[in-house]
Amino acid sequence: MALRTLLCVFTGIIEELGEVVGKEDLADAARFVIRGPVVTADAGHGDSISVNGVCLTVVEVQAGGQFTADVMKETLDRSSLRGVGVGSHVNLERAAALNGRLGGHIVQGHVDGTGHVIARTPSEHWEVVRIALPTALSRYVVEKGSITVDGVSLTVSGLGHDWFEVSLIPTTLQMTTLGRAAVGTDVNLEVDVIAKYVERLMSRDDSST
Numbered sequence: 001m002a003l004r005t006l007l008c009v010f011t012g013i014i015e016e017l018g019e020v021v022g023k024e025d026l027a028d029a030a031r032f033v034i035r036g037p038v039v040t041a042d043a044g045h046g047d048s049i050s051v052n053g054v055c056l057t058v059v060e061v062q063a064g065g066q067f068t069a070d071v072m073k074e075t076l077d078r079s080s081l082r083g084v085g086v087g088s089h090v091n092l093e094r095a096a097a098l099n100g101r102l103g104g105h106i107v108q109g110h111v112d113g114t115g116h117v118i119a120r121t122p123s124e125h126w127e128v129v130r131i132a133l134p135t136a137l138s139r140y141v142v143e144k145g146s147i148t149v150d151g152v153s154l155t156v157s158g159l160g161h162d163w164f165e166v167s168l169i170p171t172t173l174q175m176t177t178l179g180r181a182a183v184g185t186d187v188n189l190e191v192d193v194i195a196k197y198v199e200r201l202m203s204r205d206d207s208s209t
Helices: 073-078 135-140 172-174 194-200
Strands: 018-026 029-035 048-051 053-061 066-072 089-094 113-122 127-132 146-150 150-159 161-169 186-191
Touching: 029 053, 029 073, 048 066, 066 073, 127 150, 135 186, 135 194, 146 161, 186 194
Parallel strands: none
Antiparallel strands: 018 029, 018 089, 029 066, 048 053, 048 089, 053 066, 113 127, 113 186, 127 161, 146 150, 146 186, 150 161
């Protein structure tokens, strides 16, 4: 029997491409119904599933491999889920099990900001995607470091002051929404949490110790 995590932690390795089959707009939130047979195979009420990089709590598992999740206004305001509607495809990943492998990097499912696709440069065996980088996040991004884009763990292959690039292999192009994200598409960004902790520790005022 697989062990579950006590915290909402992911690895950025997408398990399946799901589809939004229902959305109810509420006064200060939205309720999504998402089809994902793989991630719902062992899911139950209260479990965590990453949807385009956003950690959501399963409200109900329904027949046909569907689950419902509530998204509060704060999350809609801060993530690209505000533009997701019925028919949209989304990247899905279950929370990591304690006895599982860390295939990507530590991902919390807490979106730090959004960017948008600036350019796509196809090659024979991969595709380079350039994404706008918010100024507030630029200090956490380094070349060859890790970043999460719409829930996908990726390595930064190029970096400018207001953009970064990732090189996508065919598997990523085929199995995630990044394969069809056109220029101008908004994407959720989560920087490496270790970088934020390091910054916090380095900026501490130790005068009281």
